[in-house]
Amino acid sequence: MTQATSPKDRGAALLSILMIVAVMSVAALAAVEALGRSLSLARVSSERSQAMWAARSTEALGILAVARLKVLGDDAMREALVSGQSMTLPFERGVIQATFTDASNCFNLNTITGEANDVNHINFQHLLEAMDIFRADAQALAESLADWTDSDSAPRAYGAEAGYYGTLETPYRPGNAPLTNISELRAIKGFTPEIIALIEPLVCVRPDRFQSALNIETLTEEEAPLLVALYSGELSREDAQSVIQAKPLAGWQSLDTFLQNGHIQTIAVAARNDSMLSLKPSNLRLTARIVSGSTQENLQLVYAMDKGGQASLIQRTTGDF
Numbered sequence: 001m002t003q004a005t006s007p008k009d010r011g012a013a014l015l016s017i018l019m020i021v022a023v024m025s026v027a028a029l030a031a032v033e034a035l036g037r038s039l040s041l042a043r044v045s046s047e048r049s050q051a052m053w054a055a056r057s058t059e060a061l062g063i064l065a066v067a068r069l070k071v072l073g074d075d076a077m078r079e080a081l082v083s084g085q086s087m088t089l090p091f092e093r094g095v096i097q098a099t100f101t102d103a104s105n106c107f108n109l110n111t112i113t114g115e116a117n118d119v120n121h122i123n124f125q126h127l128l129e130a131m132d133i134f135r136a137d138a139q140a141l142a143e144s145l146a147d148w149t150d151s152d153s154a155p156r157a158y159g160a161e162a163g164y165y166g167t168l169e170t171p172y173r174p175g176n177a178p179l180t181n182i183s184e185l186r187a188i189k190g191f192t193p194e195i196i197a198l199i200e201p202l203v204c205v206r207p208d209r210f211q212s213a214l215n216i217e218t219l220t221e222e223e224a225p226l227l228v229a230l231y232s233g234e235l236s237r238e239d240a241q242s243v244i245q246a247k248p249l250a251g252w253q254s255l256d257t258f259l260q261n262g263h264i265q266t267i268a269v270a271a272r273n274d275s276m277l278s279l280k281p282s283n284l285r286l287t288a289r290i291v292s293g294s295t296q297e298n299l300q301l302v303y304a305m306d307k308g309g310q311a312s313l314i315q316r317t318t319g320d321f
């Protein structure tokens with residue numbers, strides 16, 4: 001015997017079915033969205049992976065490019081660095097845009113050893129003074145930097161060690177080791193954002209404690225303070241600019257031509273560091289932008305050049321350049 005259902009019951013059953021369909025639809029939509037997100041994540045992950053491998057390839061590419069330039073000769077190297085032409089290299093799902101520049105012309109902040117009569121310490125002060133920083137401030141900055149990078153905790157007269165940094169609103173300890181990144185300057189006493197912005201184009205942080213030779217072929221007027229420091233402050237910034245301006249159209253070609261300049265000839269031998277001048281780059285910088293799909297990676301590589309012209313990677317930085 002069948003029992004007749006009332007319109008009310010049929011309505012309730014229909015409502016239940018509609019509810020089930022609605023829940024299933026929402027679940028299906030969520031599943032599709034999850035799948036979409038998963039595919040999107042997989043695509044981004046794949047693009048990042050490609051960008052990472054492209055970055056690794058760029059490092060090797062730099063060494064190959066330097067070797068190629070070496071084969072082409074000094075003139076080709078000079079031309080490549082002066083013109084700053086960029087290379088565009090496509091790969092499967094992206095492109096690498098890379099530019100070589102000379103990274104020789106900078107003062108390595110890690111050359112300051114903090115030892116007595118450290119010539120680099122004194123030259124750093126000359127460099128700062130040539131950038132219109134008062135002598136007393138230049139001395140304080142050099143001493144603070146030396147305290148930050150030397151291993152001991154004894155502050156110099158105008159420097160700063162843990163005793164100073166420990167009293168700051170947010171206390172911290174000094175590095176007591178060579179700098180690893182230029183941004184570390186922000187933590188050192190006296191290195192205000194204004195001072196850092198002023199000196200940043202002329203200083204660098206290298207993993208060793210040696211000052212590389214300046215490349216006079218690529219030295220610009222803005223880099224004149226480096227020449228002032230090299231000549232122990234015995235060359236004014238204006239005269240250093242004048243020496244740089246005197247570069248012949250075809251380049252210096254020989255160190256003697258450079259050293260014959262009257263402004264340099266008048267400097268006492270003891271104040272001259274002519275051996276720290278070169279016609280070739282001591283360091284090269286490869287700045288690369290790697291685009292893979294929707295991801296982009298900026299890479300800066302620094303290569304040290306040995307006497308035979310072989311390049312070796314000494315620094316790798318990522319970020320905005």
Ligand SMILES: [Ca+2]
Nearest residue numbers: 147150151152
């Ligand atoms: Ca120290």
